[in-house]
Amino acid sequence: AQKVTQAQTEISVVEKEDVTLDCVYETRDTTYYLFWYKQPPSGELVFLIRRNSFDEQNEISGRYSWNFQKSTSSFNFTITASQVVDSAVYFCALSVKGTYKYIFGTGTRLKVLA
């Protein structure tokens, strides 16, 4: 069975601080995909990034960066110099090759204070 754990329920930071959101996953499959989504107060989930299991290269996109480590089954998300607009709930998700289902974590609520 697959599982995604986001142990941090809520994080509060002051604007311009760096913050890391943790994601730990479980699967026995060798080919899988990991995702991060952002859910602002409006409610719609916005896709941020996808990472394939065979590609452990870290990625940076502006102030966002992702650290994928198969050895620890983690796919952590770092926001550098956080801004108030980053305030949202962030979800990590897992999908296994050959299935159409996605397993979501329970989300981490990030509050960035001005």
Add this chain to the structure above:
Amino acid sequence: DGGITQSPKYLFRKEGQNVTLSCEQNLNHDAMYWYRQDPGQGLRLIYYSQIVNDFQKGDIAEGYSVSREKKESFPLTVTSAQKNPTAFYLCASRGLAGGREQYFGPGTRLTVT
């Protein structure tokens, strides 16, 4: 603009009534999904459909029904058998080619009293 639309944004119903939530996409995606989100919780899969005229139950299908008569449309009916229907409902779609990421609609917040 390409995307997923869900209507209405807010929906109120009396207990015992069936209600249908709309989901339409113009992304030419084959797969479509319905999720339920409760406060402080993650997304739970209700139903999904890979192709027209075919759909599968997710983890919490009891009390819900769907249809997939057109590729663009995947309506969800919340029946009176659903014991706790008040929630935020999200529709998503995914293409079979390219990346596996899902794209989501804006959601419908259903309140049943």
